[in-house]
Amino acid sequence: ALHWLRHSLSSLSVRTFGLMFSCIWDISSWIVASTLTRPRRSNTINHECPEQKCKPGPLDLIFLIDSSRSVRPHEFETMRKLMIDILNSLEIGLDSTRVGVVQYSSQVRSEFSLKTHADLDSVVAGIRRIIPLAQGTMTGLAIRYMMNEAFTVEQGDRPKVPNVAVIVTDGRPQDRVAEVAAEARQRGIEIFAVGVARADMTSLRAMASPPFEDHVFLEESFDLIHQFGLQFQDAFCGLDLCKEMDHGCQHVCENSPGSFHCLCHEGYTLNQDGKTCTGETQVTSRLHCDAEDAGRALQTSKIKKTQSRRLNRINIYRTL
Structure with a gap:
């Protein structure tokens, strides 16, 4: 009976160890696979x-x-x-x-x-x-x-x-x-x-x-x-207002310092609203949106405020 008990415990230990090893192997394989397929986080700051x-x-x-x-x-x-x-x-x-x-x-x-x-x-x-x-x-x-x-x-x-x-x-x-x-x-x-x-x-x-x-x-x-x-x-x-706000341009929005314009594809004319286009002529036209209205939604941006101060100061100097 004692021999049978020792043999049973030995068999149980082997099976238990084998089961534990199999689980550990599966977990390790999952960790490795997850690490290889997960997008790596970069320490490099992307400056556009x-x-x-x-x-x-x-x-x-x-x-x-x-x-x-x-x-x-x-x-x-x-x-x-x-x-x-x-x-x-x-x-x-x-x-x-x-x-x-x-x-x-x-x-x-x-x-x-x-x-x-x-x-x-x-x-x-x-x-x-x-x-x-x-x-x-x-x-x-x-x-x-x-x-x-x-x-x-x-x-x-x-x-x-x-x-x-x-x-x-x-x-x-x-x-x-x-x-x-x-x-x-x-x-x-x-x-x-x-x-x-x-x-x-x-x-x-x-x-x-x-x-x-x-x-x-x-x-x-x-x-x-x-x-x-x-x-x-x-x-x-500065800021790309075409990307930062809902510009409403039907075809193309083009950014400029402190403002943006709406453009039309070749063969279209910009309508009086400055946003929609009509395909009647072969003239590509543009209309400036109000720079101050465009920038008002982003006044919390330091870059925007800096650029506005710079442009305003230069305009004052140029008129002296």
Whole structure:
């Protein structure tokens, strides 16, 4: 009887172990299969602006870059990459966004003007050819040059097009900047001030356009400077109102800064309501929707408010 009991327990243990192993194997196989078929979560933040050309309307854009001796070679390369990343998100051309680059230290040197390059590839090539000056930090002198020389008709500036300047510096200016920067802003130049590492916040605020929370950026190191690039792209890409709201266009909705238009396919005419189309002629027409009405539903967006302030301020400057 004892032998029979031992044999039964042994058989039961083997069967139990086999059943447990089979269950564990099935569960493990299910976990592996689920892991392989489940969509993986990415840690990469998807920023749409750098991948798509935004069309904020024509801009005359000048980069004013600090190439003083305190800027190390790898830091200057990061600054170079920042400019290229920003430009990759914009539509570059003589009829859209024009770009010029001025570098400064104890002296000021124009690398190329607003009328030099007609496309993105040539602008990028020009940026890659820049050799740092490696001297002092005369930021005020550089701002005056930008105002009196870079943003002129002779150098490719367009009178009816907004002027935007991006100043990148890593130190404290060795000359006065507040007065000349104020004069530049009064002439309608919108200034973004980007400081890195040793930059002085008071000087950055003295240079930048208001509101400061949208135009002043201070980063701890050049490794973080790309964060400004993303915010700059957001400010100028703005919101796609065609995607964000019910536009009501029968055929095509086309986004533009602060507004949108309804378009008709070839062979149709846009009706007086600005939304529906009639197929009577071979004319493709458009009608602007009211920009303020279109943007009112999205006033809670910081990007929208920033863009509205920028465009309104530029329009005021242009009428002075």
